[in-house]
Amino acid sequence: MTDRKNYRIISDSATDLSKEDQRSIGVRFVPFKIDIEDQTFVDDDDLNLDEYFYAMKKTKDPIRTACPSPMEFEEALLEAVESDGIFLITISKELSGSYNAAKVAVAAFQEKHPEVPVHLIDSKSASAGQSNIAFMLHDYIQEGLSFEEIAERIEEFVERQSTYFVLESLDNLIKNGRIKKTAGLVVNALNIKPIMKDNGNGEIELFQVNRGFKKSLKKLAEKVIEEAESKTIEIVSIAHVGTLEKAMELKERIMEGSNIRRIHVIETKGLASGYADLGGIVIAF
Numbered sequence: 001m002t003d004r005k006n007y008r009i010i011s012d013s014a015t016d017l018s019k020e021d022q023r024s025i026g027v028r029f030v031p032f033k034i035d036i037e038d039q040t041f042v043d044d045d046d047l048n049l050d051e052y053f054y055a056m057k058k059t060k061d062p063i064r065t066a067c068p069s070p071m072e073f074e075e076a077l078l079e080a081v082e083s084d085g086i087f088l089i090t091i092s093k094e095l096s097g098s099y100n101a102a103k104v105a106v107a108a109f110q111e112k113h114p115e116v117p118v119h120l121i122d123s124k125s126a127s128a129g130q131s132n133i134a135f136m137l138h139d140y141i142q143e144g145l146s147f148e149e150i151a152e153r154i155e156e157f158v159e160r161q162s163t164y165f166v167l168e169s170l171d172n173l174i175k176n177g178r179i180k181k182t183a184g185l186v187v188n189a190l191n192i193k194p195i196m197k198d199n200g201n202g203e204i205e206l207f208q209v210n211r212g213f214k215k216s217l218k219k220l221a222e223k224v225i226e227e228a229e230s231k232t233i234e235i236v237s238i239a240h241v242g243t244l245e246k247a248m249e250l251k252e253r254i255m256e257g258s259n260i261r262r263i264h265v266i267e268t269k270g271l272a273s274g275y276a277d278l279g280g281i282v283i284a285f
Contacts, residue, residue: 004144005084009137010076012068012098013043014091014123015130016239016268016282025138030076032098032271035064043270052270053242053278063274067091067098073105077118085117085147087137087154091126091271094203119151121158125198127272128237129163129284131264135235160231161284163198164207164223166216168243168279195220217246217281221253224285228258236263239282241273246281260285 013031022029031043036055041047056063073088080086088106093099099122106118123130136157140150193216197207210216227233236254240247247265254260268276276282 007085007141008080008083009087009134011089012091013269014126014271015089015134016127016266016272017131018266025134027134028076030068030072033066034270034274037061041270047270067096067101070101070104073102074109077109081113081116087119089121089123089130089133092124093122117147124158125163127282128239129161131237131266132235132284163284164195164220165282166193166195167276168213169277217250220283221250224254225257228260233260233285236260236285239266239268241268241276241278241280243279
């Protein structure tokens with residue numbers, strides 16, 4: 001153990017945290033930008049979610065997302081230049097160019113400031129998965145671990161973590177070409193609520209198909225409880241798109257069936273809301 005250092009956490013806005021958690025952990029966000037027809041929404045604290053959801057619903061066009069530029073990441077790094085070290089989290093590099101943009105920024109920053117260590121983290125996830133990484137980084141910093149120890153532990157955590165999601169509506173995934181239109185329309189018509197998961201490499205795959213959202217929530221809870229029987233789960237984050245009641249139901253089911261007590265329920269910001277759509281749930285553990 002060492003004396004606690006002044007380490008800083010930076011993330012793209014695919015990490016979902018409440019404003020209170022953002023302040024207490026001390027995360028500096030670098031926002032995505034989201035284009036809907038002729039409107040550009042910046043995924044920051046000033047984003048008006050009601051206006052954003054309305055724009056998504058009224059258009060037949062896909063949303064267009066732009067990850068932060070290397071210059072924007074470097075600006076955030078320069079703001080933390082007086083720190084003892086910086087941890088930078090991005091959405092899975094299989095889902096976005098954010099990681100590569102951050103990598104360019106880190107190289108440029110360290111060329112100017114080689115004395116400040118930076119550890120770039122490919123979350124291999126998004127939303128709630130990145131939330132857990134931010135929470136765990138904060139824990140390790142509070143423990144007074146060295147920069148190298150934190151970097152090693154957080155990479156181990158990334159490898160252990162799983163992310164699942166279930167959507168109330170597939171409309172946005174259909175619009176954005178993530179699901180074929182014909183298949184998506186059939187799934188919607190039959191009230192099928194598939195559970196999707198990461199495949200361990202940051203890509204998305206189908207986990208399970210159920211009729212009805214309630215059944216999928218039940219199956220998600222059972223999956224977490226089953227995992228908790230065979231391994232230690234330090235933390236669970238449940239990110240929801242305007243569906244707090246469902247998120248709390250999922251949390252209660254997990255707490256009733258397991259000894260997991262650290263469960264964060266978080267409302268999604270712009271990026272995750274754009275793909276998960278209203279009523280969607282993302283859980284990571």
